[in-house]
Amino acid sequence: MITAHQECTVPKEVYHNGPKVKEGMQYGEYVNNQASSAPTPLSSTSDDEEEEEEDEEAGVDSSSTTSSASPLPNSYDALEGGSYPDMLSSSASSPAPDPAPEPDPIPAQVPAASQPSKMAKPFGYGYPILQPGYQNAATPLSSGGQPSSPAYSGFQQYAQYPGMNQLSASLGGLSLQSSVQPESLRPVNLTQERNILPVTPVWAPVPNLNLDLKKLNCSPDSFRCTLTNIPQTQVLLNKAKLPLGLLLHPFRDLTQLPVITSNTIVRCRSCRTYINPFVSFIDQRRWKCNLCYRVNDVPEEFMYNPLTRSYGEPHKRPEVLNSTVEFIASSDYMLRPPQPAVYLFVLDVSHNAVEAGYLTVLCQSLLENLDKLPGDSRTRIGFVTFDSTIHFYNLQEGLSQPQMLIVSDIDDVFLPTPDSLLVNLHESKELIKDLLNALPNMFTNTRETHSALGPALQAAFKLMSPTGGRVSVFQTQLPSLGAGLLQSREDPNQRSSTKVVQHLGPATDFYKKLALDCSGQQTAVDLFLLSSQYSDLSSLACMSKYSAGCIYYYPSFHCTHNPSQAEKLQKELKRYLTRKIGFEAVMRIRCTKGLSMHTFHGNFFVRSTDLLSLANINPDAGFAVQLSIEESLTDTSLVCFQTALLYTSSKGERRIRVHTLCLPVVSSLADVYAGVDVQAAICLLANMAVDRSISSSLSDARDALVNAVVDSLSAYGSTVSNLQHSGLIAPGSLKLFPLYVLALLKQKAFRTGTSTRLDDRVYAMCQIKCQPLVHLMKMVHPNLYRIDRLIDEGAIHVNDRVVPQPLLQKLSAEKLTREGAFLMDCGSDFYIWVGKNCDNSFIEEVLGYPNFASIPQKMTHLPELDTLSSERTRSFITWLRDSRPLSPVLHVVKDESPAKTEFFQHLIEDRTEAAFSYYEFLLHIQQQICK
Numbered sequence: 001m002i003t004a005h006q007e008c009t010v011p012k013e014v015y016h017n018g019p020k021v022k023e024g025m026q027y028g029e030y031v032n033n034q035a036s037s038a039p040t041p042l043s044s045t046s047d048d049e050e051e052e053e054e055d056e057e058a059g060v061d062s063s064s065t066t067s068s069a070s071p072l073p074n075s076y077d078a079l080e081g082g083s084y085p086d087m088l089s090s091s092a093s094s095p096a097p098d099p100a101p102e103p104d105p106i107p108a109q110v111p112a113a114s115q116p117s118k119m120a121k122p123f124g125y126g127y128p129i130l131q132p133g134y135q136n137a138a139t140p141l142s143s144g145g146q147p148s149s150p151a152y153s154g155f156q157q158y159a160q161y162p163g164m165n166q167l168s169a170s171l172g173g174l175s176l177q178s179s180v181q182p183e184s185l186r187p188v189n190l191t192q193e194r195n196i197l198p199v200t201p202v203w204a205p206v207p208n209l210n211l212d213l214k215k216l217n218c219s220p221d222s223f224r225c226t227l228t229n230i231p232q233t234q235v236l237l238n239k240a241k242l243p244l245g246l247l248l249h250p251f252r253d254l255t256q257l258p259v260i261t262s263n264t265i266v267r268c269r270s271c272r273t274y275i276n277p278f279v280s281f282i283d284q285r286r287w288k289c290n291l292c293y294r295v296n297d298v299p300e301e302f303m304y305n306p307l308t309r310s311y312g313e314p315h316k317r318p319e320v321l322n323s324t325v326e327f328i329a330s331s332d333y334m335l336r337p338p339q340p341a342v343y344l345f346v347l348d349v350s351h352n353a354v355e356a357g358y359l360t361v362l363c364q365s366l367l368e369n370l371d372k373l374p375g376d377s378r379t380r381i382g383f384v385t386f387d388s389t390i391h392f393y394n395l396q397e398g399l400s401q402p403q404m405l406i407v408s409d410i411d412d413v414f415l416p417t418p419d420s421l422l423v424n425l426h427e428s429k430e431l432i433k434d435l436l437n438a439l440p441n442m443f444t445n446t447r448e449t450h451s452a453l454g455p456a457l458q459a460a461f462k463l464m465s466p467t468g469g470r471v472s473v474f475q476t477q478l479p480s481l482g483a484g485l486l487q488s489r490e491d492p493n494q495r496s497s498t499k500v501v502q503h504l505g506p507a508t509d510f511y512k513k514l515a516l517d518c519s520g521q522q523t524a525v526d527l528f529l530l531s532s533q534y535s536d537l538s539s540l541a542c543m544s545k546y547s548a549g550c551i552y553y554y555p556s557f558h559c560t561h562n563p564s565q566a567e568k569l570q571k572e573l574k575r576y577l578t579r580k581i582g583f584e585a586v587m588r589i590r591c592t593k594g595l596s597m598h599t600f601h602g603n604f605f606v607r608s609t610d611l612l613s614l615a616n617i618n619p620d621a622g623f624a625v626q627l628s629i630e631e632s633l634t635d636t637s638l639v640c641f642q643t644a645l646l647y648t649s650s651k652g653e654r655r656i657r658v659h660t661l662c663l664p665v666v667s668s669l670a671d672v673y674a675g676v677d678v679q680a681a682i683c684l685l686a687n688m689a690v691d692r693s694i695s696s697s698l699s700d701a702r703d704a705l706v707n708a709v710v711d712s713l714s715a716y717g718s719t720v721s722n723l724q725h726s727g728l729i730a731p732g733s734l735k736l737f738p739l740y741v742l743a744l745l746k747q748k749a750f751r752t753g754t755s756t757r758l759d760d761r762v763y764a765m766c767q768i769k770c771q772p773l774v775h776l777m778k779m780v781h782p783n784l785y786r787i788d789r790l791i792d793e794g795a796i797h798v799n800d801r802v803v804p805q806p807l808l809q810k811l812s813a814e815k816l817t818r819e820g821a822f823l824m825d826c827g828s829d830f831y832i833w834v835g836k837n838c839d840n841s842f843i844e845e846v847l848g849y850p851n852f853a854s855i856p857q858k859m860t861h862l863p864e865l866d867t868l869s870s871e872r873t874r875s876f877i878t879w880l881r882d883s884r885p886l887s888p889v890l891h892v893v894k895d896e897s898p899a900k901t902e903f904f905q906h907l908i909e910d911r912t913e914a915a916f917s918y919y920e921f922l923l924h925i926q927q928q929i930c931k
């Protein structure tokens with residue numbers, strides 16, 4: 001077995017500096033083509049305007065940039081995207097296997113058996129996130145055409161409506177027919193129209209651009225703006241009383257991505273914008289930047305088009321035809337050679353942890369996925385365990401078994417054998433496997449209840465500092481020893497307080513400081529909190545928030561008592577361990593002159609005013625940023641936003657992923673309202689409300705949310721709709737706004753009057769801050785479907801599987817007929833509510849029980865029955881589940897069982913003791929407006 005060992009001889013370093021093999025050779029053809037035809041000097045090397053640029057973003061000009069700005073930026077690598085060798089040629093070539101492929105992309109084909117039904121069946125496409133690729137940009141309307149499809153519900157539907165002609169004039173001279181009023185501007189009397197929730201998913205609105213620009217625009221899955229019509233001035237924005245900001249999902253899994261290898265990455269000499277589809281070519285040799293309007297030269301190399309293998313068509317280069325592209329960056333974009341992928345696991349092995357039994361699940365997952373960890377031949381891995389002391393593991397190749405090294409001085413942690421603790425995954429694989437097989441049983445008899453988490457993190461920081469990488473921390477209780485120890489701050493009697501919710505902020509700055517140190521050394525810390533007791537997540541979460549890590553939370557984890565949580569952990573670990581990862585990343589967002597960014601949301605550290613430092617980037621991370629309009633945009637009809645994410649792939653390649661979004665500028669308030677993206681707006685508001693809750697108070701944040709509705713509807717009512725209505729009027733684009741805000745007020749993060757554990761609340765806030773919109777929306781407003789009569793009509797086909805598409809139901813008990821069964825998708829939980837009088841055939845054929853009475857109180861799986869309805873139901877649930885990073889737990893809830901409380905809490909249109917019904921909320925808003 002593993003022996004305690006005090007040996008301190010330092011074994012010599014075994015891993016090699018990776019051969020500088022060019023993974024890029026795959027792209028060789030492309031490179032060679034260019035090289036042979038156009039060996040061109042770089043366009044702009046010592047531009048004086050660029051000195052403010054830091055490291056990677058400095059790009060070609062890095063020589064002139066400050067290298068002192070950050071401690072250790074850099075490294076190379078190639079993203080797993082390195083497996084898109086032929087991407088450039090066309091969509092015909094299928095991408096090479098991706099370690100974390102997007103779940104079953106739905107081919108853009110139409111429902112098989114969809115006869116037009118009299119019920120307006122749900123649309124045959126998928127959720128936006130399942131679209132095949134960014135190329136089909138906007139929404140299923142890949143043609144970019146008018147949303148003529150009847151299924152295209154929501155505010156994209158352009159109804160026949162009178163008026164609304166001033167809209168066209170201001171739409172950037174674009175192609176709106178002035179005779180048509182968009183549905184987005186149809187005044188909706190909210191107090192009278194009871195069924196405002198569309199029965200099909202709400203898509204992102206398509207910005208009102210001409211067809212060509214629509215086709216080129218960035219997919220809303222990667223990049224969305226709360227207002228798809230940008231107000232010309234801040235004054236106009238202020239009048240609209242709507243939040244302006246961007247929602248980003250910059251590193252999401254893509255099935256298609258043009259990857260460009262080029263000696264010259266063409267960027268504006270002045271503002272460093274990457275050339276993109278929205279620049280204009282003045283002639284063949286000059287292009288005008290769409291962000292700062294500087295006229296730049298077209299470099300010679302750019303005159304050659306590798307796609308067509310022809311010369312003289314710069315406007316047909318892939319960079320100009322795609323609003324999402326990825327460049328292989330040169331050494332100019334590195335401050336040091338790309339480091340290997342390094343993974344360190346820091347594991348709580350106190351009595352509490354052993355009792356919960358998570359080590360079994362973790363070690364098993366690691367054993368299963370060891371070969372799928374993103375990386376190359378240089379990948380390194382290490383393990384640290386801790387209770388009241390810290391245990392290191394010497395896994396140096398050549399040892400007969402792993403050696404455990406115990407350090408008991410937690411006040412001044414040192415690394416016993418620094419060079420043999422993080423070892424080459426391939427060279428030491430057998431030792432690693434030995435350790436993983438032994439770990440779950442190594443501490444079974446421990447009586448050690450203390451947790452020296454802080455010192456363990458300090459050790460991890462030291463260990464990771466030379467290379468950077470990813471630290472995964474598993475913690476099961478409040479840290480009780482050494483630096484960073486915490487005390488319980490939760491008063492269980494206050495859990496359902498309607499007044500003050502305390503302790504939403506950290507108790508100490510230890511974890512934040514540690515995170516900033518880690519970030520400086522390109523190390524991100526991910527936290528897995530598995531605890532049934534209060535563990536002060538608001539303090540612990542700081543280790544991840546500021547180091548660009550992520551946070552997982554399993555509040556009632558127990559390996560055997562709570563098998564569904566164990567299964568959830570196992571599934572989420574699989575995704576976590578195998579998904580794509582980028583190291584040493586920075587992200588910069590640029591926007592057209594006149595606009596400016598002021599507040600960022602997400603997990604990162606802001607290095608300079610607008611450069612986000614991301615020690616790690618993962619495909620499940622979302623970001624948001626607030627915008628203001630500093631100078632009026634009267635001279636332009638279009639504005640653009642560009643995100644550049646520079647990172648090192650796990651294969652040691654330096655890459656830059658660029659997204660560019662183009663939006664029209666408008667000058668009237670009506671046009672501003674016409675372009676509201678209500679989901680983006682609600683997600684941005686949610687982020688702002690989290691900040692407000694922590695910096696001020698929860699009640700302030702709640703007031704701000706209510707005021708957002710009152711102010712915008714009031715502004716709309718007084719300036720746009722001159723209609724004499726007695727009800728509460730909203731433009732079509734905002735008709736879901738009050739509903740979504742009410743949903744937020746009832747969300748775990750912001751609710752009051754309902755018993756909510758402090759850690760649960762804080763976790764909900766963490767999720768709001770870092771989930772991409774598509775997942776956040778399900779948390780805010782779950783989707784409810786009736787599933788006892790699933791039919792194939794309107795179904796979609798995914799990998800030869802028929803996936804039914806039931807209609808969405810509003811979140812109210814009035815929809816729950818006792819004769820039916822309903823599925824609620826809350827993002828991280830699925831509920832199947834079974835009515836008392838539900839047809840026995842459904843109970844038999846789907847649940848596998850003869851009748852309602854025999855359904856068990858606790859049921860978390862659907863049996864695989866050989867019936868059509870079982871197949872349809874499982875197919876639908878699998879399809880929903882496949883599309884997300886967190887694996888939802890399924891709960892079958894019988895009508896009248898005690899477990900139904902959780903389910904009913906999500907019926908946000910209904911009244912609860914503590915909160916308004918939707919209708920009452922509308923009346924409340926109306927009263928506030930009339931005040």
Ligand SMILES: [Zn+2]
Nearest residue numbers: 268271289292
């Ligand atoms: Zn520029």
